[in-house]
Amino acid sequence: MYYGDTLLVNLDTGTTEQFSFDEVGVFGPGLAAGIGLYEKYGDADPLVIGSGLLTGTTAPASCLGFVVGKSPLTGEVAVSPLGLYAGAEVKLSGFAMIVIRGTSDKPVYLWLHDGVADIQDASALWGRDNWETTDAIRQEMGEGLIQVISAGPACEEGSRLASFSIDYWGSGDTAGLGAAMGARKLKAVALRGLGMLDPEDPEAYYEATMEMLAGSPAEPGFGRLSKGLGAGDVDGWLKPMVHRYRSCFACPAACNTFVKYNEPASVLAPDGVDEPGVMVTSAAAALWLMGGGWEAEPACRAMEAMARAGIDQVRGARELAEKPLKDPAGVAAAVSALTGSAAAGWPSSDRVGSGLFGPWVPPLGSPDEWMEAHRLGYLLGICPTYLLTSGIDRGALLGLCGPASGVELDTGRIAEMLP
Numbered sequence: 432m433y434y435g436d437t438l439l440v441n442l443d444t445g446t447t448e449q450f451s452f453d454e455v456g457v458f459g460p461g462l463a464a465g466i467g468l469y470e471k472y473g474d475a476d477p478l479v480i481g482s483g484l485l486t487g488t489t490a491p492a493s494c495l496g497f498v499v500g501k502s503p504l505t506g507e508v509a510v511s512p513l514g515l516y517a518g519a520e521v522k523l524s525g526f527a528m529i530v531i532r533g534t535s536d537k538p539v540y541l542w543l544h545d546g547v548a549d550i551q552d553a554s555a556l557w558g559r560d561n562w563e564t565t566d567a568i569r570q571e572m573g574e575g576l577i578q579v580i581s582a583g584p585a586c587e588e589g590s591r592l593a594s595f596s597i598d599y600w601g602s603g604d605t606a607g608l609g610a611a612m613g614a615r616k617l618k619a620v621a622l623r624g625l626g627m628l629d630p631e632d633p634e635a636y637y638e639a640t641m642e643m644l645a646g647s648p649a650e651p652g653f654g655r656l657s658k659g660l661g662a663g664d665v666d667g668w669l670k671p672m673v674h675r676y677r678s679c680f681a682c683p684a685a686c687n688t689f690v691k692y693n694e695p696a697s698v699l700a701p702d703g704v705d706e707p708g709v710m711v712t713s714a715a716a717a718l719w720l721m722g723g724g725w726e727a728e729p730a731c732r733a734m735e736a737m738a739r740a741g742i743d744q745v746r747g748a749r750e751l752a753e754k755p756l757k758d759p760a761g762v763a764a765a766v767s768a769l770t771g772s773a774a775a776g777w778p779s780s781d782r783v784g785s786g787l788f789g790p791w792v793p794p795l796g797s798p799d800e801w802m803e804a805h806r807l808g809y810l811l812g813i814c815p816t817y818l819l820t821s822g823i824d825r826g827a828l829l830g831l832c833g834p835a836s837g838v839e840l841d842t843g844r845i846a847e848m849l850p
């Protein structure tokens with residue numbers, strides 16, 4: 432279920448090498464291999480990018496990839512998620528896992544496409560926000576479907592709120608790994624590939640996943656999540672501005688909510704204003720702002736500004752929540768002040784969350800259920816939010832591992848792989 436080799440990138444020398452799993456000697460599904468690789472190359476304090484066993488397949492919500500690295504916030508190894516289409520693109524890029532070591536002497540970005548790895552000059556991108564960076568890389572490579580993991584200005588500056596972004600929409604990087612990218616002068620990792628996956632029993636796999644998808648709830652928006660938390664009606668709060676919902680790869684839930692505030696949400700034509708609004712991808716950030724008494728429109732403007740700047744929307748919203756703002760200029764100034772929030776404030780443990788996974792997914796279910804969803808999700812490549820809100824049969828999900836890879840997994844082995 433992995434396509435291609437393990438890629439070792441050395442930013443000190445500007446070189447790349449490829450090795451088979453056998454040569455590297457680190458095995459395991461998803462995050463088990465990611466952490467194994469981090470430990471193997473731990474002396475170099477690498478960033479490891481990878482995807483789960485089922486990522487990029489027809490399994491429900493099989494969108495999840497990950498970045499493993501040392502969090503500048505805690506000094507501990509942490510994992511940040513690659514959702515939307517980035518995790519699936521990692522899987523299909525032609526590299527099973529990517530290990531990035533060293534520090535470049537000038538800004539660069541990594542361009543991974545169909546099993547080819549190029550280190551590109553990013554001097555012209557340094558200082559530019561995530562929206563500009565995504566557009567520039569797509570334009571340079573002539574391909575609008577490239578997935579861009581980028582380090583915005585807050586990441587370049589080493590802000591304590593830094594977070595890498597996926598395309599335009601921010602990410603669940605609550606561990607500050609975007610700042611770890613910025614410190615290495617790694618402006619972005621751009622991904623595109625047409626890789627083919629080869630399940631052990633393709634027919635059985637396809638049929639089982641179609642059955643699971645048919646039984647999956649397809650309720651768009653954040654409703655199931657806010658109900659699970661006993662939180663307020665975030666969908667109703669956003670509703671007057673909602674233009675459409677968008678799922679991550681293969682997810683029936685489509686919680687990502689595109690809102691328009693620069694033109695009426697009822698305008699369907701794609702040739703309206705250039706930047707009509709933002710896609711709200713962080714339920715936790717929306718809930719913090721709503722709970723703090725923000726009106727939806729300025730709150731969404733604040734989330735857009737954080738996504739552009741490379742600020743973790745969960746921690747940023749928590750900082751902003753207590754002082755609701757209304758006018759766009761005030762919102763922009765408040766987010767700009769967060770962008771430069773210097774590393775001197777690190778660590779502030781109550782704002783970081785704890786442990787390997789951080790607070791990207793709000794505290795749904797009991798702590799044990801939350802942790803189990805993360806373990807299972809990061810090994811298989813299934814979104815933990817989906818696991819916690821959909822009621823999907825986790826036994827059936829584990830049962831996909833046989834037809835996918837020929838290796839059976841059970842909950843005991845999962846706990847062993849990610850204690």
Ligand code: SF4
Nearest residue numbers: 679682685686814817
């Ligand atoms: S539940 Fe939401 S965040 Fe998770 S995969 Fe589905 S659309 Fe993405």
